[in-house]
Amino acid sequence: MEFTFEVRESDLMGRIGRLRVGGKALDTPCLLPVIHPVNQLVTTQELELMGFKGLMTNSYIILSRRRDEALKEGIHRMLQYEGVFMTDSGGYQVLEYGDIEVGYRRVASFQESIGSELSVTLDKPTGFSASEKYARSSMEYSLKNAITTINEYGQGKTVWVGPIQGGLFPLLLSKSASSLVKAGFEFLALGSPVEVMKNYKFPDLLSMVATTRRAIPYSVPLHLFGAGHPLTMALAVALGCDTFDSASYMLFAKDGRFMTEHGVSRLEAMKFLPCSCPICANTTVAGLLELDFTERTRSLALHNLYLLRKEIEVCREAIAEGRLWDLVQEKAIVHPRLFDAFKRLSKAIDLLLDGTPLLKDKGLFVRDRRDLARPELARASGRLKQSVMRSSNSAVLVISEVPLPLSKTRLQDHKLPSECDFYRLHPTLGPYPAELEFVYPFTQTVASSGACGKAQTAAAQKQLRNWGYSEVLLVNVDVDRRNSIAEPRSRQRPKGSSPSPPSSLAPPRLPRPP
């Protein structure tokens, strides 16, 4: 079956892509709502109308409970849905029910026969609190099934999705992921993050996804099993997860819980519905509570789906606008544990740099020192260090607000020597050659006042020392910053005095073009 994945735009490791399978298309990032093959309160038609182009369902449950029908009609006709189906192998259920008759062959043949487009090979979920021994054995079992399946069946009738297991053990995750790619899998799915998320172990989620992403090529799409939570979606997208499935909308609904941008609340504990979706626009908390269980559950499920649908669109638009870092931060600020994960995002800078464009249309926001880890700034800082070198002894001008180059008249106004090197001052990167003035992201940075004071000043001082200028003259730099920067071995010009001539007038070595 035809399978392609095309990345159209990217930011951090997040990608807007198009996944084509069997003549159908999924735009990514993408959420596949999980539907129950027997007992489904929200219909597939409703899901289609809401814009969901793909669904996830469980091949083992179909096999156990609607086998003949599915074989006769195929999954699409049986479940009345023409979009893309991904079928989970049901490895979890097989394990739970101890159904030893179901081996990888039975699962694979069935998935092929019912016409699923994306079929996960029979796996054994590692789980969250697994010992390394169990993690290894479940990973190896899943890997072996996967490789045997793809080799025996080929990809003529369905596209096999390779399940990555290994729990929290990085070496196991890496081995699992890279072996699957080597075996020919074009689409991988990372297992077991649900428990990690339920336990608020968001830094572990970050490590799991980053480890996996490092082990596979940029062009291979990655599915994250069961990660339909409004808080973590942006983080997972930023680390390179392309698709998600989730039954959360329904599980939460059955438990009377209402999703919001900042988490999940118990409907009974709420007073207002902070949402304008088609459900919430026409009801109230009291209105929902008056409904019978089934209708309330349906309403909550529909609301939850509208919320998740929006969160996916928010991620897509953030990638398109180049503000995915900002979105991840906006989400992270919601919960201290998620903030812990955000603080560790710089450890995945290798991945983030891969997907972040060299140029962006919009201003770059800096709130505090944590934003110094933004890939745009990390990249600019690296280039500055690599490219700007000089051995002359001429004076430096660090100029903050005056546009450059200065006219002769302005030079005279400021009583500057007619030849000297010009620099501007970046709020976080420190001084940079005036020639870079309009190169992204130097003047495009919008920083919170005093956000990076000390770190920035220290960096500037170090740079000035390293660049070996004998004299540093500061013009139009705001007063606070002047006082701190002038310190190391420069001097501030007394008002009205004329500068001592620079000891060398050699022009600065221009930075290499970016």
Added chain:
Amino acid sequence: MEFTFEVRESDLMGRIGRLRVGGKALDTPCLLPVIHPVNQLVTTQELELMGFKGLMTNSYIILSRRRDEALKEGIHRMLQYEGVFMTDSGGYQVLEYGDIEVGYRRVASFQESIGSELSVTLDKPTGFSASEKYARSSMEYSLKNAITTINEYGQGKTVWVGPIQGGLFPLLLSKSASSLVKAGFEFLALGSPVEVMKNYKFPDLLSMVATTRRAIPYSVPLHLFGAGHPLTMALAVALGCDTFDSASYMLFAKDGRFMTEHGVSRLEAMKFLPCSCPICANTTVAGLLELDFTERTRSLALHNLYLLRKEIEVCREAIAEGRLWDLVQEKAIVHPRLFDAFKRLSKAIDLLLDGTPLLKDKGLFVRDRRDLARPELARASGRLKQSVMRSSNSAVLVISEVPLPLSKTRLQDHKLPSECDFYRLHPTLGPYPAELEFVYPFTQTVASSGACGKAQTAAAQKQLRNWGYSEVLLVNVDVDRRNSIAEPRSRQRPKGSSPSPPSSLAPPRLPRPP
């Protein structure tokens, strides 16, 4: 006309209230969409269906263009809306068109005659870049009109809303606000924040609102003119603004702009609609762009209204849940200039403490040192300093994870003396007496790991010194923290050794009950 304002719940200076006027009710915080009396693309029926219980319109424009009709039918029948009307005086237009025939009397009589529930007396907006001289004169002009109007007309037929002018000058704002209260105004409206917001001067917005709020009683509701922006609403609510009006939904729509939770985007520059409102759930960017100007403007205006409606509900629910501080921070992180304002929120701690309940149902989130300024923690810290004093010389136990009191067996396990003072360790407040263990917010704090490391450690060290314990024994404190806390004049117990007996076994002085 009857007027009452009842505060039902509060958090920071934000209030969920009910404002009753002339037999009608507005639940606050509340947005009054501005409608144009002649040219209105979104109908008043549509606004009513969306749940807006009050509208703002301009009495001067009605006076100029639909005078006879308004006098004959009254404003409600003419504009086909039965909710609350607030009418602006049109001071801005009077000024702009130089219509010197319109004095405070003409405006006031007209507002009374057409049956407006809330009528702003004729004012002269100060504007944003006004000199102090102009600010003073415009404030005094507005104040004089206001006082004369309420004295001459009384509040029989309409409730007069007192316009506060004075621009960015705190003394003028204070004088304006307090004089209006003294003159009998029960509802005030703060002028001219639009330009402040357009210029991203969010810290100035904070100062203006805080200054005003300090000058008037807690029970007086405050309207903020023209502040319908999704980014600033939460901040304004947190500082005690109860109602807003805004034409922004329509002005942005006419300019092809789409509101989101994090700002306003040009539709043409967007690829996805990050929203699930009834408009966005059924269209796409391309779909909106295909519409003719009028239909596109209407769709954008409706979307913008759904977004603002949601933002108001988000503020209300955040007050009800006691997470308004968190919401303000979530919004502030979006833009560095708004973050500047958030960093200054602690300067209004007097106001924030006023409205923050002593007890909350939910965990208290701490991400980094900025959260130390939360009123809940500021209050707890103050109480701790006031209440916990002792002069004995017994040993202190600082215990982080073990629930207290320790059983005899546990004491022996840890080789502790049988009598000593017990403390627990709060991630940001430092050590606190075990007796406070279940008092909010001590054990209810959820902190990001290492978020407050240095500040917290410094505070703990100071406290330990001040409390005069001769010996500090640390049990079950996580290792990082133990190393830093143990430093000043305590010692860590070598593993397996028995502690030296404390020099005094006097019980600690219990803190005063909260």
